[in-house]
Amino acid sequence: MKVKDALKIGELASGKIVAGEKGIFRKIETVEVMEVPEVLNWATPGMLVLTTFYSIKDDPDKQIQVVKDLISIGAAGLVIKVGRFIDTLPEEMIAITNQHDFPIISLPKNISYINVLTPLYECLYKEKYFGQGRSENPLSKFGAMEIDSVQEALDVLSKMLNGSVYIEDNEGRLLYAAKNFTSDGWRKSTALFSLPTYQRYDEMLEEWTTKFSHTKNILFSIEGYRKQMIIPLTYKNRVFAVVHIHCINSLITDPVFQNHLEEVGNKLKDVLLKEQLYNQRKRLNDYEQMNGFLKGFDHLDQANEKNNVIIHFYSDSLNIPYSNPSLIDYEGLIRNKLMDFIEQLQIHKSQVFIFMKNRKFYALLTGIEENYSEMVQRWKNQIEAYNKLDPLRGLYVSISPYFGKGANLDTVVQSVTKIIEVGSNVKKGEYVYTYNEMGIYQFLLNLIDDPFAKQYALNFLAPLLEDKKNDLLKTLEVYLQENGNVSKSAEILFIHRRTMTYRLKKIEQLLNIDLNNSENRFILIFCLKIMKIA
Secondary structure, X not given: OEHHHHOOOHHHHHOEEEEOHHHHHOEOOEEEEOOOOOHHHOOOOOEEEEEOOHHHOOOHHHHHHHHHHHHHHOOOEEEEEEOOOEOOOOHHHHHHHHHOOOOEEEEOOOOOHHHHHHHHHHHHHHHHHHOOOOOOOHHHHHHHOOOOOHHHHHHHHHHHHOOOEEEEEOOOOEEEEOOOOOOOOOOOOXXXXXXXXOOOHHHHHHHHHHHOOOOOOEEEOOOOOOEEEEEEEEEOOEEEEEEEEEEOHHHHOOHHHHHHHHHHHHHHHHHHHHHHHHXXXXXXXXXXXXXXXXXXXXXXXXXXXXXXXXXXXXXXXXXXXXXXXXXXXXHHHHHHHHHHHHHHHOOOOOEEEEEEEOOEEEEEEEOOOOOHHHHHHHHHHHHHHHHHHOHHHOOEEEEOOOEOOOOOHHHHHHHHHHHXXXXXXXXXXXXXXXXXXXXOHHHHHHHOOOHHHHHHHHHHHHHHHOOOOOHHXXXXXXXXXXXXXXXXXXXXXXXXXXXXXXXXXXXXHHHOOOOOXXXXXXXXXXXXXXXXXX
């Protein structure tokens, strides 16, 4: 299908080309709605993108960059609801699209996306599978395919049906998703173990569980989104997961398609259970290899003597569900996700061992060839991009210094665990924490478990902690941060200078100290920081 053909289909026919008119012969491979403006992360060649530019409605430069990125990818075109959040297109954007024959279609603001998407999906599907004299159902060959992983299976299905496919456990947690996932009203995120955003999802899951006792699949629809077929994955007559498949209307009414859905469910169940078994065996093998490495740790050769590092991972998605017995190997899913993430970093290393301790996840990387600062920067860049693509992922890491033979690994693990606990409190907004970047906190870390240090700070500041409003403690923190500048501190706290002076005198009286004394200020800063990280 070309852009010129799409302009005759459904409510897209009410749109008009406002720029890049010579690009109407561009071929459309798929159609998607723009959720985030970082199109380089998700757009593909031949994609027709629909948007209102809502997230960047006040940023013309970003709008222009989106168009440039779509052109560089080889997208088919851009459909914009002009008048919804933007009234006009930047002149530079129009000039660029005319220069590159990249069509921009203006759509009336009252047109619903689903009324544009559904007929286009139908036509693309029919063109793909029946346009060359083929009459078989696309799922007919799926059962006989040699498929090595669940991810591969979902990607194959997604390509066959030109829609999202994903698997959730019986409590709605996401386990797997095809790479071309799009928000569908049921869920918005592909973060591991993330829950649906559908308001009554728990009630719906219970309803599905009841229906699965007498039906093989369920047709589910949410107004404004594509319909879904919900297929149960069962083991010994118990549902342990469900598959969501986006479908076009012509398939839903096709009895051949309905028959093949059961085969799809059986195939996915077999692949998933085999993968779970493989993950469990691999985990045992990895632990054996890691133990072998640690036994020979004191005999490392010169190349591996120093550049070893331990990474500690933290994310809500790394909390393994322990509530109910399940066939799902949640730990294996997490280990695979972390290993994929590490491999994408392309760090030159000898080995990677992922392990758990106290229900927390760590990775031991050995024989790293890069210098420490380059390695850390790779992590920062990768995690920032990873979290930006889907904020629900919320992945944080702490990185130990390089270490070699003679190091106590338990001590290193304890250190990176403390670093992430402290870093999340004192360096909010950051995703990567290292021992070297913690400043004075790298020394205070060693005092966290010292009861005397914590009790000393608590006793010293006790009179201020009795203030229920916390005004005096906050005043002291700002005053010390501003190096004793009363006027600047009052400005930051939005109070009058006389109020600031009164509070400082009150603090001096309660603590029985002179705030002008540099040694007293040092003690106060020490106590405040201990209280902050303890």
